[in-house]
Amino acid sequence: MTRARRSTDWGFPRWRGYGSSREAVNVRICDRHGCNDAGDCPAPKSPNSPDRWYFCQRHAAEYNAGWDYFAGLDKEEAARREAEERTESAGYKESAHYGWAGSGDGSRSRDELRALEALGLEPDADFDAVRKAWRSRAKEVHPDVKPGDAEAATAFQTYQLAYEVLRAAEERREWKG
Template identity: 80%
Template sequence: MSRARRSLDWGFPRWRGYGSSREAATVRLCDRHGCEEPGDCPAPKSPNSKERWYFCQRHAAEYNQKWDYFEGLDKEEAAARAKSEQSENAGYAEAAHYGWAGSGDGSRSADEMRALDVLGLESDVDFEAIKKAWRAKAKEVHPDVKPGDEEAAKAFQAYSLAYEVLRQAEERRSWKG
């Protein structure tokens, strides 16, 4: 009785062949002069043109920074295009409340936004303003200033917790940056 010969690749794909060819993949470079990054972000060369530049992500963001979508259109055409864009994207606007983030520019977490609300601050304040607001509010309700006042003690704890959340977030940002 003849037994089938056992394979020597043991089921590991890296020991098998990689396919019929092993040519290098072509990568288009960024069209920005001197940039060596892959150019995988198409950007129109002019309004309503089919020709495209191909930039890396950084240069595409720089190119599109002051892009006017309605340039070259008269008022009626611009209004018609804006209306069609709005009607096509209406589903996204209706579902915006399902998003992860709350108010702000997306750079702060929900916990940070709640902490800012406790301190009565806007979402775009810097850490010095946070520290100043925390000190002012904490001085008003500090247990040494209002001994025996339960409401003041709870408010002091809330302000301290809010400040701690914002301080830790600021530390995380400074470590990353």
């Protein structure tokens, strides 16, 4: 006599394994001729039409680059529509002062992003690039190179502070990792 195996399911679907189903998944292919990527980005076939093309991200970006939202409208109608949409989205503009959705991937603080900007670097620059940029810029405005120049002294202090902020952040990352 074989014994029934006890289930760890407990009847709660969320405790079951993800992706354990065996049903076929429908994947829509990009509508662009010759593209075999998944077409998961809908795009309107014409203004005010429910018909949609389904493109991959690359072809959707290409399609939308040439899209004119105000095509076929006279100046007054286009201005009226633009004003309506600005009033509808005014809440999003109002929240911009909180600094949401700034540049970067979220791994750097606002101070780090300001420091990178002061050194003239991109938000995703690594610490070797930071060190090189700091050395080259600091050498140009060092007080020994330009004695008595107040503007150069201020720039040197800015570069020093930016480097210190980024160095401390790099040390914290190394310590955590």
